[in-house]
Amino acid sequence: MAPDRFLVSIGGRDLELSNLDKLMFPAAGFTKGEVIDYYTRVAPVILPHLADRAVTRIRFPNGVDGVHFFEKNKPGGTPDWVRLETLPVPGSTKSRETIDFVVVDDLPTLVWLANLAALELHTPQWRVGRDPDLLVVDLDPGAPAGLKECSAVAVLMRDRLAEDGVAAYPKTSGKKGMQLCCPISGTQSAETVSAYAKKVAEELAAMVPGSITAKMAKAVRPGKVFIDWSQNAAAKTTVTPYSLRAQEFPTASTPLTWDEVEAVATGEDEARQYRADEVLDRVEEHGDLLADLLEPGPELPAD
Incomplete structure (x- = not known):
């Protein structure tokens, strides 16, 4: 395994973390490792607001000064333990009838997304299969x-x-x-x-x-x-x-x-x-x- 990659076990799930020293917020000297640490520490309060909701991610592979992209569909290499929900996409610009959304119900999934440089997490006003709450x-x-x-x-x-x-x-x-x-x-x-x-x-x-x-x-x-x-x-x-x-x-x-x-x-x-x-x-x-x-x-x- 490359020296900038290592395995961790979180909640019984094995994750490979990488490039923890990469600057995500260069002006602040804030690294990907610190992004993962933040999401790990804030997990007890953020997870209830993510639970059972399809999450749209905004990913910044090279930090906030680099190119970013919105991601709704499951990314390549998604672990088989990540919860996915196939849902209709109202107003899709790509004429897709459904998308395999990620649902963040647990800490391993949250850390996995943080490691993918999914700095921003956005959720709808409804839980999967329900009307808005x-x-x-x-x-x-x-x-x-x-x-x-x-x-x-x-x-x-x-x-x-x-x-x-x-x-x-x-x-x-x-x-x-x-x-x-x-x-x-x-x-x-x-x-x-x-x-x-x-x-x-x-x-x-x-x-x-x-x-x-x-x-x-x-x-x-x-x-x-x-x-x-x-x-x-x-x-x-x-x-x-x-x-x-x-x-x-x-x-x-x-x-x-x-x-x-x-x-x-x-x-x-x-x-x-x-x-x-x-x-x-x-x-x-x-x-x-x-x-x-x-x-x-x-x-x-x-x-």
Whole structure:
């Protein structure tokens, strides 16, 4: 075996790890070994959010400064112990009717993907074979708006959703914006969930038209926060909580408390994304701030 490859046993599975010294985030000196270490240490909180969901990976074989590619289908050489689910792919651009998706239910599979330089993990709002059990909105700021403005919109959206008995839980995107995740009943179609999210987004945009837009057109976004309700479409995925993001430094999609969001919205605290080491510290302090997403929520109100 080459000196940069070695075998490890994780959870009763044998894995070959390679090129652990390769820089994945060159500006931070953050290596593939550190990526694997992060995912191993964050596994207790990320795995419940990955479990039973088809995962789309964004792979960076030569680090964040190199070429990357999206991967939905199982990669070549997939071990026979990795769970695969053959699922239809709504809106596939390659005319495939189905794809063999990877499902990350355990630590060996998570480490295997990390070793493939799958830095980002994205999941749909539904579990395999079921209707959506999450409503997710992406709050995307158009410059010069930023995370501070997203936080203010998040509070407005939280309060509006609460009027319908829907609880919202915030997390950073790990890039420039943030998302709100809401547990729902899992008994309504993606079309129903998406229509409800669009309705609420349009209500807020009408209420504060100078700061919020619910329209996809990029021309109307500068200086506003776009409430992307389309994340609930059957073909869409959202970055999984605790996933790394391919930025200059190894940031991650980080669950927040509402006190933190409000402090950023009012300017009391500085708006920021969190790095991998900080996320691990936060998990040590708070546990999983998104644990309530794992329990069924309410049914959305009918129009």
